Amino acid sequence: MxxxxxxxxxxxxxxxxxxxxxxxxxxxxxxxxxxxxxxxxxxxxxxxxxxxxxxxxxxxxxxxxxxxxxxxxxxxxxxxxxxxxxxxxxxxxxxxxxxxxxxxxxxxxxxxxxxxxxxxxxxxxxxxxxxxxxxxxxxxxxxxxxxxxxxxxxxxxxxxxxxxxxxxxxxxxxxxxxxxxxxxxxxxxxxxxxxxxxxxxxxxxxxxxxxxxxxxxxxxxxxxxxxxxxxxxxxxxxxxxxxxxxxxxxxxxxxxxxxxxxxxxxxxxxxxxxxxxxxxxxxxxxxxxxxxxxxxxxxxxxxxxxxxxxxxxxxxxxxxxxxxDIKSLKTYEPKQEAKSFDIEFENVFYSYDKDETYSLKNINFKIKQNSLTAIVGHSGCGKTTITKMLMRYDDVSKGSVKIGDVNIKHMTQKELMKDISVVFQDVYLFDDTVLNNIKMAKPKATKDEIIKACKLANCHDFIQNLPNSYETNIGDLGGNLSGGEKQRISIARAILKDAPIVILDEPTASLDTKSELAVQKAIDSLVKNRTVIVIAHRLSTITHADNILVMNEGEIIQQGKHEQIIVSSDLYKNMWEAQTRTKVWNS
Structure with a gap:
């Protein structure tokens, strides 16, 4: 004892x-x-x-x-x-x-x-x-x-x-x-x-x-x-x-x-x-x-x-x-709102346990508004930690994170998250109706707005086939739906929110080919005219990205377009070749 x-x-x-x-x-x-x-x-x-x-x-x-x-x-x-x-x-x-x-x-x-x-x-x-x-x-x-x-x-x-x-x-x-x-x-x-x-x-x-x-x-x-x-x-x-x-x-x-x-x-x-x-x-x-x-x-x-x-x-x-007694994250004065939606990480270090073992080390990059940036690397290299810092899950140990030249420490949590939509790999849905699960992104949304978002997310048709359509209870953790269906409802929720910044955390990583195609089509609707960060599992899906950040052990070791870094980064090249061989084996 x-x-x-x-x-x-x-x-x-x-x-x-x-x-x-x-x-x-x-x-x-x-x-x-x-x-x-x-x-x-x-x-x-x-x-x-x-x-x-x-x-x-x-x-x-x-x-x-x-x-x-x-x-x-x-x-x-x-x-x-x-x-x-x-x-x-x-x-x-x-x-x-x-x-x-x-x-x-x-x-x-x-x-x-x-x-x-x-x-x-x-x-x-x-x-x-x-x-x-x-x-x-x-x-x-x-x-x-x-x-x-x-x-x-x-x-x-x-x-x-x-x-x-x-x-x-x-x-x-x-x-x-x-x-x-x-x-x-x-x-x-x-x-x-x-x-x-x-x-x-x-x-x-x-x-x-x-x-x-x-x-x-x-x-x-x-x-x-x-x-x-x-x-x-x-x-x-x-x-x-x-x-x-x-x-x-x-x-x-x-x-x-x-x-x-x-x-x-x-x-x-x-x-x-x-x-x-x-x-x-x-x-x-x-x-x-x-x-x-x-x-x-x-x-x-x-x-x-x-x-x-x-x-x-x-x-x-x-x-x-x-x-x-746990201290909430302080919002520094003067409180500000982002007027534009480019993103900048400047000399960012972060440690989960507040010691000298950093999960992120000297992270520097800029993302232009309405551009698409992909983050790639092996598991545990810090990809998701970067997105967590942007959403201010915690404060960075050193450096700064800015949206539209505004340090996110000067933004209230409500104001910050108003500007960001997230589609996670593991979707969390509540034990409620389909309608309420989507509507929580915009509580005052009309039924027409919700249906429009669902059509863009490629999920309206399967929702219509549910026993009570949009009023169908989806069960605990969305247990009555398939993985692809849950993911598309999550995307519909993000589309309805209409935030200028979108984070995609490997949303198709665990889906079968048919579901992946449906979800990818939904994602295409979501990312139009937005600042997008995608954590990529399949490199073939991000070759068109405006910028690709290659990470290893908490550091960005290379960044640039696909054509540049496949030549300059051995890590990225090895990952690309490994996935290419896998495709050949599976064909």
Whole structure:
């Protein structure tokens, strides 16, 4: 397990105020009302001493009995009323609002954080933070806060009042503290470690489960389902091990605490009986104390059981804060918009891990507006990283990226992406209708505009043949469509967006010949009169490019037209000849 320091109760309180956000005044009011409620409840219990003494005195006085009973009733009434209004915080739906606000904040952060940072999170990990961790972070508010204050404030008031009755009895009750404090510390240490490890293991389990479900067809084909799905099996066992370990370590302090409370009660009976026999303590005083203590036995036993809820909140909210504290990419002043759409990379260096190992090294090139530039090279050479820098997935480590002489750092993310359309090799479609998947590029587009874009993308005909035409739900990840159909819908989306810059990331690399021809025809419609960057897999498709960038190990080693670089670049020449031989073999 990890060695993590647990937060003090004051730190838990400050964290709770931070979680409550704009509702913190209501939360503080709720805590104050609970405090008043349980102070008065403790005082109501304390009234047993004088009340029973008045009832069982040798000459009972009805006025005195009514007097002390009235105080007990008054304190009880105040306790009930303040507790009722204290619970107004959760009964009135404020906790629901806090939960919603947390998820909204996380949603905004996910929209604005650098996509490079976002890509480091597994899907299941983010799902765990947005769902389980948000719920866990507010779990202690309301009922749990009331329960915690009840099992700490009420006994404290009773012990304090007992000092005025008989200091010996009060000291016996305080004997539990030297034993309870170490148990509290042990319990907190075990709890915070278990919660932290459990959250990490559970988010990994969610990630593995999502991956398992999405990859089930592949797993079945290689007979890796059930116990043979090793990663998922390991994730399940990890969660079970942490839970078993945590349960084993946390049970002993709970048992000891429960036993201590019972032992204190027995000691009170034993010593109290001796003092009654000796005449130094009134029997009725001992009886009153035993009635009160017996009422407090169960809450005190629950004390260590309630504490882990705060550790659950602490661990959960720290995971949320990790996301909320991620810095968004800064838009520098003065904010600008691109007026023209030529592109320039000037002395660009970039490292994914912010160290001296650069994925891009000294990248320099210019792309004229309405021209076509291809980027070629072996896998991992930095082709896609260049396009990511243009879309500002992250900031370059050195140098600058400009669109129309405007450094993209001076453009808001919304303004930048308004100017760029992207067609990826791996198309992502949402579990929605065909119409809505295309329309998201231009929410206010008319049906006629969408149909026009689909005709240009060579996908209108097959959409018409779907069960509900444009209103057909395409399933999770577009699972009801073929690869070529999904790609053409993606191109229709890009055409509808009508951005002046188009990035094509090997859109035909994984398609069969028939689908490739249909997609290529759609691409021809998309790239007309636009500034185009294409990451090329098949060199035969980019021989007409205005400029070809040849990359190797993060550097541009040659650039120019096809006719120039096939002579000057050995790498490009070897790639061209290898693909040419492949064509001959396949013919």
């Amino acid at each position: 990890t060695n993590k320091k647990f937060s003090s109760l004051y730190e838990v309180y400050k964290l709770s105020i931070e979680i409550a956000g704009e509702y913190k005044i209501g939360f503080k009011r709720s805590l104050l009302l609970f405090f008043i409620s349980f102070v008065t409840l403790g005082l109501a219990f304390a009234m047993f001493f004088p009340l029973l003494k008045a009832i069982f005195s040798s000459q009972p006085d009805i006025n005195e009995i009514i007097y002390w009973f009235s105080f007990m009733a008054l304190f009880s009434a105040i306790s009930i009323i303040t507790k009722w209004f204290g619970h107004d915080f959760d009964y009135s739906g404020y906790i629901v609002e806090i939960t919603n606000d947390l998820r909204v904040k996380l949603g905004k952060k996910l929209r604005n954080m650098p996509l490079h940072t976002l890509s480091k999170y597994k899907t299941g990990e983010l799902n765990s933070i947005l769902s389980a961790n948000v719920d866990e972070s507010i779990l202690h508010m309301g009922v749990i806060s009331a329960l915690f204050m009840q099992i700490t404030v009420v006994p404290s008031v009773v012990v304090l009042f007992t000092f005025f009755i008989d200091y010996r009895l009060a000291l016996i009750m305080l004997v539990i503290l030297p034993f309870a404090i170490p148990l509290y510390i042990i319990k907190r240490k075990v709890s915070i470690e278990e919660k932290k490890d459990f959250n990490d293991a559970n988010s990994n389990l969610e990630s593995q489960l999502i991956e398992y479900i999405q990859g089930l067809p592949v797993l079945r084909s290689v007979n890796q389902v059930g116990k043979n799905a090793k990663q998922l099996d390991l994730a399940v066992k990890k969660v079970r091990t942490i839970q078993e370990d945590g349960a084993g370590k946390s049970t002993l302090p709970l048992l000891i605490m429960g036993s201590l409370v019972e032992i204190i009660l027995l000691v009170l009976v034993f010593l109290g009986g001796i003092w009654v026999e000796q005449g130094s303590l009134a029997l009725i005083t001992l009886a009153a104390l035993l009635v009160v203590v017996s009422r407090l036995t169960e809450p005190l036993t629950l004390f260590l059981g309630v504490i882990p809820v705060f550790d659950t909140m602490d661990s959960a909210f720290n995971r949320i804060k990790t996301v909320l």
